[in-house]
Amino acid sequence: MLGFLRIELWTSVIEAAVSLAIIFYSWRMYRTTGSFSALALNLSFTMLFAADLIYGGTVLSTIIPPSVRATEQRAETYLRVTYGYLIRIGLEIAAYLTLGVASIYSRRPQPLMLTVAVVLGQVGIRPLIPLGEILVTAVLVFVCGMYAANLYEKRSPNSLVVFAAFVLIALSHATMVLVPIPGFLYLTSHGFEIAGFLCFLAALLLSLYPGGGRGAGEPQG
């Protein structure tokens, strides 16, 4: 069990670090431009950061004391990690919905209605963790659709990287739904999730350090 908890912990740490970088730069972007979109992005990644912090914290609290190795403590450990996981899923749903809503703010309302219908349609599925994972996957499938449209429209490296990030994170949650017992798919899921967040980081770096730009008014998309 300890091995799996360590994977959970490291995944949370990497995601939190990427989120923190995006929070920092999106806040700077908001302060510079007053852009509502930068604020929405900041809010969304703040929720993802909080999700990883809370979940990482609960996992860490079960790893640090040696009592986790004792059989009698395992039920309590499982319960604590489950609560942390549920809070994380709730925050992730809120974060991805914020991004999705922000991305269609200036477009059409139909995708939002579709998402709400998909989300509401899934309520009632038990138990809670698969429900949460299914909800996150449903929201992410919608978000992927939005970013596929964005990629088709912009055809820029940035939109490709962001689309890849959401596809990887959606795959991560989809594979997690398929995992009844931790195993190979469990590792694959975490690998997808880390890769997805690293794509977000790549998108940020591509924006901050564009190669071969000609100064201020470099051509875009």
Next chain:
Amino acid sequence: MQVSHRAKDYRSKVAIYADILQVIDENGGRASPTQILTGANLSHGRLVMHLERLVEAGLLKEETEDDRRNYQMTDEGLNLLQEISKVKKFLDGFGLPL
């Protein structure tokens, strides 16, 4: 010249400022009101209002030569345009407007 907004899209104030600064940058750092007007796709009234704000903020400098008015971008204006370009690129990736 590139004004990236579709006709139906709402442009935020910062997006309009970015378009104005970009038009001036693409004209070598100095442009006439007519060049800015056509390049940034603005009405005359709105252009005058925005140009006044940009001059007040120290992002543009107004120059008159042979009864012709021109607007020159200051270092602060260029810095802001560079920052906005980065922000725009990042937000574009997420499909978000400036």
